[in-house]
Amino acid sequence: MEDVIVSVENGRIAGQKEKDYKGGKFYSFCGIPYAKAPVGHLRFKAPVPLEPWTGIWNGKKEGPACPAKMQTCLTIGKEDNCLHMNIFTKELPKHQPVKNPVMVFLYGGGFMLGSNHRIIYGPEYLLTENIVLVVVNYRIGVLGFLSLEDPSLDVPGNAGLKDQVSALKWVQKNIHNFGGDPDNVTVFGESAGSSSIHYLLLSPKTKGLFHKAIMQSGSAFNPWARGRRNALDIAKAMGYKDTDEKIILQKLQNASIRSLMDAQYMTDCCLPKTFDAAQVRPFGPVIEYSHPGALLSEDPEEIMKSGRCHQIPIIMGFNSLEGLFYGFTRSLTSVPPLSQSLERDIPYDWNISQKPGLIQDAVKKIKEFYFGDTDISEENIAFKYKLFGDIGFLHGIQKTARLFKLHGTAPIYMYRFSLEGPLNTFKKLCVTNHPYILLTTLVLGIIPGCSRFFTFLSRKLSDSDIVGAAHADEISHLFKPLVNLPIVEGSEEDSYVKKLVKLWTNFAKFGNPTPKEDVMLDNVIWEPVKSDRLDNICDINKTVTITENFESGRVAFWDNMYRNFSA
Template sequence: MIFINISRTKLTGKQLTSFLKMTEHLVVSTENGKIKGKVGKDYHGGKFYSFSGIPYAKAPVGELRFKAPEPADPWEGVRDGTKEGPECPQMFLRPKFYVGKQDNCLNLNVYTKELPKTDDTKKKPVMVFIHGGGFIFGSNKKNFFGPQYLLTEDIVLVIPNYRLGVLGFLSLEDTSLNVPGNAGLKDQVMALKWVQKNIHHFGGDVNNVTIFGQSAGSASVHYLTLSKLTKGLFHKAIMQSGSAFNPWARGKRNAADIAKVMGYQPNIDEKTILQKLRQASTKSIVKAQNKVVDNTFTSVVRPFGPVIEYKHDEAFLDEDPVEIIKAGKNQQIPVIIGYTSLEGLLYEVIRKVRSDAKLPGSLEVDIPYELNISEKSETAKKIAEEMKQFYYNDKDLSKKNINIRFMLSSDILFLHGIQRTINLLKKYSTTPVYAYKMTVSSPLNFLTMCCQSNYFLTVGMYNLFIRWSGQSSLKHLFQNLRKKLLVKHLDGVAHGDDLFYLMSTSLSPKVAIGSEEDIYIQRFVKLWTNFAKHGDPTPEALEVLNSTKWSPVVDEPISSILEIGNTIKMTEYTENERLKFWDKLYEDYAS
């Protein structure tokens, strides 16, 4: 680390002068105050600077809890940005794993290759990453979203936290209480406003900002492009495995849900609920929230997530997303959007970490709530039988046919909504849409690898051992032991595995320069950063991209797509026939 105890270090006068200049260079003045950063290294050994835990909004406590964020207050002196800020309160993965001990979590991390020396220094493209986690968990921690891959390119990377679960998505009917919902999405807007005011201090170009995200982060990116609050805050968008049209990406008015699990009396009014929730500890709220049924199926809307607000001046979203796009009121910007080849493996991950996630005995639970069909109705039984015939072809729903379940989950939870997004953007927008399918298979596919084993957590621990073992003989031993735990082969890439090619994590194996994994990382990084720089992911022929030209979508429905696999190429889009099944259902039943 660059900050050392000078009193215990013998430095010559020249070395001391050089050291003081370097440390002074790592203090950046923002609109709110000075922040001290530190030096890091990318995975190729290049240098970058990091500034962590920078507040972009006031702590949402007291009367500000559940409200839209307010700009951060200024501070005196030099703030320590060498340490990460707190994550937002949540139950992470397993019900008993509570993290985020304070409401004061609205902070962001900034990573940059070079700090500006003068006002005339050429500004760099800015990439703002929105983390996923189903709107109920996740954070900007470097253990999950390390910058070591992306910072091999000359960009500025920003990763904010935003409020989660009921703290971020409490939505009340009573308009006088001014809690319409979407506080977590409004946090993201506030972070983007901070970028516009401050990122030039870190070398970033306020006129060239790309937002990108994965899963719920991708759905957030989609929502941000639809909101009237975000005009001028960004200029390009990348959506990885998520859309506002995915059934898990919508919430509901939820005062009664949280009041019940908090133990409040029946029929309590919303004003009293709000007062009690503001007085309750964050831990009690998050633990209670975990008791609300948050279905892994699609027949019931989720309790906590984005909502269409009632009409008011500061609404993040007060119209249906489809109507916004049809009216051309979404941001007209270049977009990358895509998915992994077997998104539905997320179902297997959920089964391995949640005791209540069991295989269903029928498919009525998989009928999207948007179709407005009662799960107990004769219509539901008829549609469930059609689904069974289409996907299972008279095979049963047992574990031996789990691969069919993965495909069904892929289509319902991800692909159909993503395809709807692509088709609507192509039809009603004027800017290019670049579509991709990720099929890369390598040791970096951590989630796919875990799904191949009956010992999910054990495989995760072996990955940590492999990463942290200093001796090559021990690494070889752990790698062999991990292989013995893999009991089945899965043909596809799980939801979330694309992130391991863009972000370094505590679970990522060390990547040797020139290895196949290194090449796969370079491809992803080059495509994403080219898009951030130029609005075109392949503006020139590059060897690492096999000199492939990524063409934007020209047809509706889609006819071709970029396959980002062990090779990279434009290929025929093969999912249309499957997704026509869902198009027909939506056409027949969705209001």
């Protein structure tokens, strides 16, 4: 493929021409660094601006994933040069400026896993539209969210979120060289990426860095989206006897990546504990102590109620069966019997963990609401999926939308993704009884032929009559994962991809997902919510329709539970 050279503030980058899934041309530039490598004394610290490089940066090769480990998987990724981004653009400025809308994506993974790699986030669907797509790599786990009490050590937490801010600043300075408009930037993300966006919307440090936001299945109010001070957690897991944070930090900065990842796995960060509502996870976003570089130093709910969050257009929503994710987590490890699982669905912020009577009462009410007179059993697992999705995702997401509407002035567009089809990749992982086989084949998708093998296995090993779109199922309709077989023009899958891509890119271009009636979008006009009841929900299915808030009763149940049990 032909090389293409682009100059940026730090130097020159070599990219290449590629083709989208319809055969149209676009340009790709991968592994572009936006900050110094966070190694040595920079480990755990906020990102440091990048110095210029000499020569031409090879943008035809993807950069490394940030180090991660969950379950018994091997440690993956590299710490050196992990702060990078992939940029894809439909057209480059030549003799005159080009100003296409910019879409910056933040991946999910529970703040513990994930990367910007094209094995999952291929640009071939979105680049059918005239946009510039940026997919950011950021630190996760202990490397991105170590949080110390001692202000003199300069590790207050949220380094992973600050990586995202650093990347957005780089975009503001350089994206015009790729044909992007720095005054029209939409940040979008899924799961932890969506929660990240919520945090960015609350911070004065991000003012002017983006102008629209799309939040897919994640909020700062989801129980798994908050971390804690964690020096003693990681020190204990590393086998240190020290309690002095200065000594702990010095040892951690000199420790090998493998030992850090092994220790991280020992600190309640393995699935399914990562998503237990009952625990504050060790590594995740925190409210920092007050200091000049703080990204977040106040409670998110107080910021929202004061109206001080950014007033920009927002799309936000959820998938119809988010809780099917529970099936995936429990298939990867041993968990308590289903009948004993409800205590883990009691949110940590009720502060009743030391009050057995209240716990028993709460469990009784939860059981009555979701299971009624039926037993908690494998035969009724669908009720558990609904419960897990409601407290893990839905309640926090709709609470966020209500607060945006009550205390803000910008339009809020709500959606429900309920589409089920051949591209629902994550649902296949959730319902199979052989997750490790499918996961291994998915990872091996970088090897020619394995993508077809994954598709074959997923059909053979996936078996479920449960209706709904699983957590992250919309991702494979926006991005082309390597495991997806080629999409035939005019096919069922083609129509699904076109719908979601059109809605998202319309919003990036115009701040409105349906600026006019469009046959491709079933001639629907999707309007912002009119009240805190969250009406006008766009249901994205095989056809696009506008519906009422069918989930409002379940959300109201958790509102009442918070009022009655929260200390």
